[in-house]
Amino acid sequence: MSRWEPNTVERLQDAAMTLFHERGYSDVTVADIAGRAGLTKRTFFNHFADKREVLFAGSNALEEQVERYILESEAELPAIDIAISALTSAGQTLSNYSEVARLRQDVIASSPELHERSLIKMASLSQVIAAALVARDRHSTEATLVADSAVTVFGTAYAEWVDSPASAFPDLMNKVLTDLKTAIGAASPAARLQQRE
Amino acid sequence: MSRWEPNTVERLQDAAMTLFHERGYSDVTVADIAGRAGLTKRTFFNHFADKREVLFAGSNALEEQVERYILESEAELPAIDIAISALTSAGQTLSNYSEVARLRQDVIASSPELHERSLIKMASLSQVIAAALVARDRHSTEATLVADSAVTVFGTAYAEWVDSPASAFPDLMNKVLTDLKTAIGAASPAARLQQRE
Incomplete structure (x- = not known):
């Protein structure tokens, strides 16, 4: 699959939580979360089905x-x-x-x-x-x-x-x-x- | 509002149940349900927010x-x-x-x-x-x-x-x-x- 990315899930979760807190859940996109974590949208969707799932990992x-x-x-x-x-x-x-x-x-x-x-x-x-x-x-x-x-x-x-x-x-x-x-x-x-x- | 339509909710529910049973839930549209009940889509949405809600009236x-x-x-x-x-x-x-x-x-x-x-x-x-x-x-x-x-x-x-x-x-x-x-x-x-x- 993709190259090895250490702590991918944790990085995405941390980025999501920070952004949700800063801007409110509805104003944050998957692209925002991936970008903040220094990862791509594709990597996000390798780990989570949608924006909601990042909170239920x-x-x-x-x-x-x-x-x-x-x-x-x-x-x-x-x-x-x-x-x-x-x-x-x-x-x-x-x-x-x-x-x-x-x-x-x-x-x-x-x-x-x-x-x-x-x-x-x-x-x-x-x-x-x-x-x-x-x-x-x-x-x-x-x-x-x-x-x-x-x-x-x-x-x-x-x-x-x-x-x-x-x-x-x-x-x-x-x-x-x-x-x-x-x-x-x-x-x-x-x-x-x-x-x- | 709209003209009086007797038993609108019941007619929509009956039509929905019949169609869901005949074709399966996912293959039935709101237009199908309204049509079977002899009503318009607009009337459907006057009573239900979406296709799911007709089952929870x-x-x-x-x-x-x-x-x-x-x-x-x-x-x-x-x-x-x-x-x-x-x-x-x-x-x-x-x-x-x-x-x-x-x-x-x-x-x-x-x-x-x-x-x-x-x-x-x-x-x-x-x-x-x-x-x-x-x-x-x-x-x-x-x-x-x-x-x-x-x-x-x-x-x-x-x-x-x-x-x-x-x-x-x-x-x-x-x-x-x-x-x-x-x-x-x-x-x-x-x-x-x-x-x-």
């Missing part, structure tokens, strides 16, 4: 890591524990990127099309988790419900970590999982009885 | 109904009960559309861009629920977790209802909520013990 690696973790996990653990551990483990590499994380979240929040792409990435992550749990002999309904819940916990914990990057990500995951259990399971006996009638 | 009404239900609900009920009741109530009108529902699900499953639009609609529904719960004095983290969980339950129950439309939608919602509580460990110890056997 890590998502495939994250999915692969989570999938591998689940496929190698202890089969007899509850599915929710497996899924949360997998996302916690994958998420711990985030701590290397705390400075970029807030900038990235700000850019995503500034653009409906980036917000949509972010939703799609999370849904894709959930599907990967559900499929891996099914491969570990979980029923598909349980796998789907666990996967969606684990991704909800991950998204909430990630947002909290971006706000306070000094917090340990595993602690945030545990806290949000407990919050979730409380939120959907802590109905008073009277209210639950009433609901069943 | 009810989503704004659903959001409004769910929002109103939550804002008018008894303040002291647990948030999860309020959210599930709101979606159950709104979802009950679905039973009038069981024939269309399967066709629609098949069309959505056939196209990545429709699948993405569907995800975005569900995320939007979750945001509406979370905002309405915050307006009812719930903390934003609880509101987000409850909203995401309730929409997960709704999506799963809806898929089960499409597969077996003879089932009562409220029963499916209750069943899936119980499944979710069991799956993430918010159910009673007895239920979890049973699940492991």
Whole structure:
């Protein structure tokens, strides 16, 4: 293929983030990003399908890591524990990127099309988790419900970590999982009885 | 505005569904849909922003109904009960559309861009629920977790209802909520013990 270019992906990401921050996401072109990184548009498109993808470069690696973790996990653990551990483990590499994380979240929040792409990435992550749990002999309904819940916990914990990057990500995951259990399971006996009638 | 055209939205939806089923989603144009319904492209665009939206015509009404239900609900009920009741109530009108529902699900499953639009609609529904719960004095983290969980339950129950439309939608919602509580460990110890056997 093309000649060797060290850290191409990282250079493109850095250039994109700087430009998005300077000019706003919608006013930056792929040519601008490539130019700032000292690379060509062709090189950009060797690595990313479009301008949006440069903000989601890590998502495939994250999915692969989570999938591998689940496929190698202890089969007899509850599915929710497996899924949360997998996302916690994958998420711990985030701590290397705390400075970029807030900038990235700000850019995503500034653009409906980036917000949509972010939703799609999370849904894709959930599907990967559900499929891996099914491969570990979980029923598909349980796998789907666990996967969606684990991704909800991950998204909430990630947002909290971006706000306070000094917090340990595993602690945030545990806290949000407990919050979730409380939120959907802590109905008073009277209210639950009433609901069943 | 334009002259009165009875059931315009329904005619466009019926025409779209028939054509998508006959030719496949990607081979049908807005002009085809309008033509089949005996209407103009301009009329189509008076009602829908693009070809995808014709499949999601009810989503704004659903959001409004769910929002109103939550804002008018008894303040002291647990948030999860309020959210599930709101979606159950709104979802009950679905039973009038069981024939269309399967066709629609098949069309959505056939196209990545429709699948993405569907995800975005569900995320939007979750945001509406979370905002309405915050307006009812719930903390934003609880509101987000409850909203995401309730929409997960709704999506799963809806898929089960499409597969077996003879089932009562409220029963499916209750069943899936119980499944979710069991799956993430918010159910009673007895239920979890049973699940492991």
